[in-house]
Amino acid sequence: MRIVIVGASGTMGTYLADVxxxxxxxxxxxxxxxxxxxxxxxxxxxxxxMFEKIGPFDALVTTAGETFVGPWKNLxxxxxxKGIEGKMMGQINxxxxxxxxINPKGSFTLITGALTHEPQINFANASAVNGAVExxxxxxxxxxxxxxxxxxxxxxxxxxxxxxxPYFPGEIPTTMKQLEYLFRKSLFGAGTGNIIKP
Amino acid sequence: MRIVIVGASGTMGTYLADVxxxxxxxxxxxxxxxxxxxxxxxxxxxxxxMFEKIGPFDALVTTAGETFVGPWKNLxxxxxxKGIEGKMMGQINxxxxxxxxINPKGSFTLITGALTHEPQINFANASAVNGAVExxxxxxxxxxxxxxxxxxxxxxxxxxxxxxxPYFPGEIPTTMKQLEYLFRKSLFGAGTGNIIKP
Numbered sequence: 001m002r003i004v005i006v007g008a009s010g011t012m013g014t015y016l017a018d019v020x021x022x023x024x025x026x027x028x029x030x031x032x033x034x035x036x037x038x039x040x041x042x043x044x045x046x047x048x049x050m051f052e053k054i055g056p057f058d059a060l061v062t063t064a065g066e067t068f069v070g071p072w073k074n075l076x077x078x079x080x081x082k083g084i085e086g087k088m089m090g091q092i093n094x095x096x097x098x099x100x101x102i103n104p105k106g107s108f109t110l111i112t113g114a115l116t117h118e119p120q121i122n123f124a125n126a127s128a129v130n131g132a133v134e135x136x137x138x139x140x141x142x143x144x145x146x147x148x149x150x151x152x153x154x155x156x157x158x159x160x161x162x163x164x165x166p167y168f169p170g171e172i173p174t175t176m177k178q179l180e181y182l183f184r185k186s187l188f189g190a191g192t193g194n195i196i197k198p
Numbered sequence: 199m200r201i202v203i204v205g206a207s208g209t210m211g212t213y214l215a216d217v218x219x220x221x222x223x224x225x226x227x228x229x230x231x232x233x234x235x236x237x238x239x240x241x242x243x244x245x246x247x248m249f250e251k252i253g254p255f256d257a258l259v260t261t262a263g264e265t266f267v268g269p270w271k272n273l274x275x276x277x278x279x280k281g282i283e284g285k286m287m288g289q290i291n292x293x294x295x296x297x298x299x300i301n302p303k304g305s306f307t308l309i310t311g312a313l314t315h316e317p318q319i320n321f322a323n324a325s326a327v328n329g330a331v332e333x334x335x336x337x338x339x340x341x342x343x344x345x346x347x348x349x350x351x352x353x354x355x356x357x358x359x360x361x362x363x364p365y366f367p368g369e370i371p372t373t374m375k376q377l378e379y380l381f382r383k384s385l386f387g388a389g390t391g392n393i394i395k396p
Binding site: 044072075076077080084088089092093096115116117119120121123124127128129130131132133134135136138139140141142143144193 | 242270273274275278282286287290291294313314315316317318319321322325326327328329330331332333334336337338339340341391
């Protein structure tokens, strides 16, 4: 399977790409700092250029998406855009543009997180944009043609990012192995429009 | 109770304002076309000016928010902004700015809709921004101070908007009376962070 990973230089992306590559899949690793194919998902031109370089593919996984993290009192219209551009429209545009490049029966797997339904102090921007992505996934699932599927993986705080633990009191971390399973369900299962959780 | 209704010239806003006013509440009706206090919720300056004019209040209800409705093939980064500015950030900014004007123990009631979880063809933009607003409501509920509450009312297709029925096959319309109850639960109940459905 020819699999594009956007955000391949991050913790999740690197782990997942290594595992899948080890199984014989062709992995195309893209990120803002990737050596071969760079992409800035806040730019539709950059996304378009990425797909032109890559050509046809069978699956796209995104593990990227910045949001504004900080005190509620500092949250405003301006810094709300960080999540809208970074995690919401970045991922949505990968689908809206990528649908013209992906092979029939291909799949998109986006990333959200437990904050959609379990908010934490400082993370309102992430909650909102996660909610947007999850509802978009459900809507896109009934619109995409040619058997193309779409799902979101929604982990809790990631085991390999312990610096986040203090901000997620009581949340059972998602291990990298669990995360791998979540992505496998979207990549190799038949489901579409699902929010896949640990 | 001093209640601000944003979108007071629409079907829902007019109905709700009339009912509540009939019970003796003080209603401040605002919209893009309102006679006394106009507001364009896509502009933070306009929102700020509205609150300056109104002064302290006990509750704010929004029933306004435009989205892009149309064929999936026409959906792109540009027209996605219609929902982001109209229904998502419009409502979020009413809260982020309005929290500095609302009385202690006041409440915000935003509007979403069944499309968050039950998508329909042509409405992906609305689904996404509804999802954003619902998750924002959950996050804001744990951040707002002074006992200020926040909820979203999420009706199905509205009985008084029959021109939408063909786009919502099989969806049981929400009557105006039901809608009134949903808003009452947020306005006069004690709950916060809830998505209130028929």
